[in-house]
Amino acid sequence: MACWLYEGMLLFGVMVSSGLVYFVAAYWATGLAPGDMNVHPQLKSGLQASSFLVLGLYFIWMWRRGQTLAMKTWRIQIVATDGQKISRKTAFKRYLTSWIWFLPPLAVSSALGLPVVELTVLTLGWVAVWAVLSRFHPQGQFWHDAIAGTRLITTAT
Numbered sequence: 001m002a003c004w005l006y007e008g009m010l011l012f013g014v015m016v017s018s019g020l021v022y023f024v025a026a027y028w029a030t031g032l033a034p035g036d037m038n039v040h041p042q043l044k045s046g047l048q049a050s051s052f053l054v055l056g057l058y059f060i061w062m063w064r065r066g067q068t069l070a071m072k073t074w075r076i077q078i079v080a081t082d083g084q085k086i087s088r089k090t091a092f093k094r095y096l097t098s099w100i101w102f103l104p105p106l107a108v109s110s111a112l113g114l115p116v117v118e119l120t121v122l123t124l125g126w127v128a129v130w131a132v133l134s135r136f137h138p139q140g141q142f143w144h145d146a147i148a149g150t151r152l153i154t155t156a157t
Contacts, residue, residue: 078094
């Protein structure tokens with residue numbers, strides 16, 4: 001979990017940069033300022049889609065090479081179940097299945113219109129449940145790794 005938190009801190013800069021690029025492009029194309037997103041919800045949807053794409057590109061690219069920046073720090077490597085490097089297809093599958101960590105809380109929040117604080121509590125609770133469920137997997141893997149056919153290993157150096 002510490003690696004996951006560190007990854008989030010590193011991705012903060014990536015997401016702020018991509019959001020800035022999106023807002024500059026949106027302003028240039030439409031003349032609308034970021035505060036106008038409530039008036040034009042398609043701008044918000046575009047930001048969400050571009051964020052999903054940027055995250056996907058980052059993780060697929062890094063996992064294909066075996067490690068993200070945070071995984072290198074914590075000496076964790078991702079491999080296929082046979083111990084080989086993972087393919088782009090496998091990395092893409094892992095990226096899509098890793099959203100299981102967030103989709104249920106986001107769906108409940110959207111359906112119930114929960115405020116940010118309640119969404120945060122719900123998300124943290126779901127992440128804790130999801131992490132505990134990995135203890136029930138025969139190899140102790142997270143379920144999205146089992147679905148994608150990947151596993152995390154510790155590297156020597």
